[in-house]
Amino acid sequence: MNLKKYRKKSPWILHYNTGSCNGCDVEILACLAPKYDLERFGVLNRGNPKQSDILLVTGPVTKRARERLIRLYMEMPEPKVVVAVGACACTGGVFRGMYNVENGVDKFIPVDVYVPGCAARPENIIDGVVRALEILEEKKKDLQLTRKCVGDIEYVLGKQLNRRKIVAEGIRRCYEDRRD
Amino acid sequence: MSKELSVVLTLLSPFIGGLVYGFERIVRARMQNRQGPPILQPFYDFFKLMDKRSIMIHSFHAFMGIMYLIGTWFSLYVLLSGGDILIAIFFHVLSLAFLVIGGFSVRSPYSVVGAMRELIHMLAYEPVFVLAAVGLYLVTGTFQVSELLKTDTVPILTLPLVFIAFLLSLPAVLKKSPFDIAEAHQEIIGGPEIEYSGKFYEAVYTAKWIEYVYAFFFVFLFAGGNYFLGAVLVVLSFFIVNLIDNATARVNFRQMVSFHWYILIPLVVVNLMLLALWRA
Numbered sequence: 066m067n068l069k070k071y072r073k074k075s076p077w078i079l080h081y082n083t084g085s086c087n088g089c090d091v092e093i094l095a096c097l098a099p100k101y102d103l104e105r106f107g108v109l110n111r112g113n114p115k116q117s118d119i120l121l122v123t124g125p126v127t128k129r130a131r132e133r134l135i136r137l138y139m140e141m142p143e144p145k146v147v148v149a150v151g152a153c154a155c156t157g158g159v160f161r162g163m164y165n166v167e168n169g170v171d172k173f174i175p176v177d178v179y180v181p182g183c184a185a186r187p188e189n190i191i192d193g194v195v196r197a198l199e200i201l202e203e204k205k206k207d208l209q210l211t212r213k214c215v216g217d218i219e220y221v222l223g224k225q226l227n228r229r230k231i232v233a234e235g236i237r238r239c240y241e242d243r244r245d
Numbered sequence: 246m247s248k249e250l251s252v253v254l255t256l257l258s259p260f261i262g263g264l265v266y267g268f269e270r271i272v273r274a275r276m277q278n279r280q281g282p283p284i285l286q287p288f289y290d291f292f293k294l295m296d297k298r299s300i301m302i303h304s305f306h307a308f309m310g311i312m313y314l315i316g317t318w319f320s321l322y323v324l325l326s327g328g329d330i331l332i333a334i335f336f337h338v339l340s341l342a343f344l345v346i347g348g349f350s351v352r353s354p355y356s357v358v359g360a361m362r363e364l365i366h367m368l369a370y371e372p373v374f375v376l377a378a379v380g381l382y383l384v385t386g387t388f389q390v391s392e393l394l395k396t397d398t399v400p401i402l403t404l405p406l407v408f409i410a411f412l413l414s415l416p417a418v419l420k421k422s423p424f425d426i427a428e429a430h431q432e433i434i435g436g437p438e439i440e441y442s443g444k445f446y447e448a449v450y451t452a453k454w455i456e457y458v459y460a461f462f463f464v465f466l467f468a469g470g471n472y473f474l475g476a477v478l479v480v481l482s483f484f485i486v487n488l489i490d491n492a493t494a495r496v497n498f499r500q501m502v503s504f505h506w507y508i509l510i511p512l513v514v515v516n517l518m519l520l521a522l523w524r525a
């Protein structure tokens with residue numbers, strides 16, 4: 066039985082705010098509210114990384130938020146996709162270059178879909194989620210690593226990979242090049 | 246009910262429960278002026294969860310999730326095979342105990358808080374369940390479901406207050422607002438089920454569908470041998486529970502326990518006493 070087609074039919078969402086101005090978060094909630102009603106496609110906002118398939122990230126990733134971002138990403142079971150919602154999450158947006166932000170989500174985790182706009186419109190977010198679902202259907206079930214861990218993590222931690230160790234290593238690595 | 250029919254019904258109960266849950270999601274969406282998911286949505290979720298890569302916290306935790314499913318399923322089998330109501334209730338308590346132990350066995354604070362709240366849930370509604378069973382016994386003279394379904398008496402006519410109390414405790418059993426404190430998706434994100442993922446969450450998810458069948462089968466028993474009235478009661482209580490779920494906000498655990506202990510249990514006891522006086 067081919068189970069892949071069911072991925073598209075019941076995407077559960079985890080929404081994480083990495084220090085955005087809340088503009089995009091409100092738009093995401095508007096998608097789930099009666100007017101756009103994403104639940105008619107089976108989308109549920111679970112708020113729980115272990116049970117979700119799509120990570121909706123908003124905000125420019127402040128230095129406080131990056132640890133949680135890595136942790137949440139690694140706690141999601143594969144297959145999973147990441148949608149960066151809003152200009153901040155894509156590039157840093159209005160916060161770009163500030164001393165406390167990291168200019169976008171894709172510095173830490175691989176992003177599959179970028180949804181532009183400062184505040185991204187609900188229609189755009191829905192389009193982004195639909196695009197993400199197409200990607201989700203093709204995804205493999207291999208372990209997906211955060212940006213700074215790709216490549217040499219098996220060399221450092223040995224063949225027996227363990228999520229907790231990967232998270233710890235990933236968090237250690239984001240402090241390696243600190244300037245503060 | 247014959248043995249074969251009860252086994253078939255028990256095996257089919259996840260499908261029935263899934264359909265009920267899917268229908269409930271549509272009803273809830275329509276009550277909120279939304280369109281809602283298709284009725285087969287719970288099964289899509291089920292197949293998707295089957296496809297996820299599994300993450301285990303530790304094997305005991307995963308085992309407790311599966312035991313929750315088996316325990317609930319078995320308690321439903323006891324009911325459907327015409328067994329003793331009290332035994333079904335105790336197996337249901339046991340299955341929840343598995344969930345609670347699983348919740349306590351991980352380090353996540355949400356899981357531990359949720360497990361504690363689950364215990365408070367049991368403290369609140371189980372007495373109402375047991376007293377309702379006692380009421381059914383007083384009216385029909387038996388605890389056996391198979392006998393209950395054959396009697397000519399219609400228990401709800403002599404136990405109206407017990408039925409009302411039972412109906413008002415259903416939200417606590419099914420974890421619906423105002424009594425969804427153990428699950429509380431906005432504050433503790435599912436409580437004891439938070440750490441389950443993939444196939445193990447699937448077990449917990451299915452167990453919840455079976456709980457629907459379990460709870461509404463109890464409602465059915467209140468009509469005794471009158472199956473048509475039973476079906477009407479089940480449909481009616483389904484809509485009332487959903488209406489309450491949509492119209493109320495979550496109360497805290499003290500309010501929940503005191504509502505059950507100071508209002509519902511006295512209601513049941515008054516009904517039972519009046520019944521005894523009327524008979525004497």
Ligand code: SF4
Nearest residue numbers: 085088151152153184
């Ligand atoms: S993209 Fe604009 S609206 Fe959205 S979080 Fe960033 S600053 Fe706020």
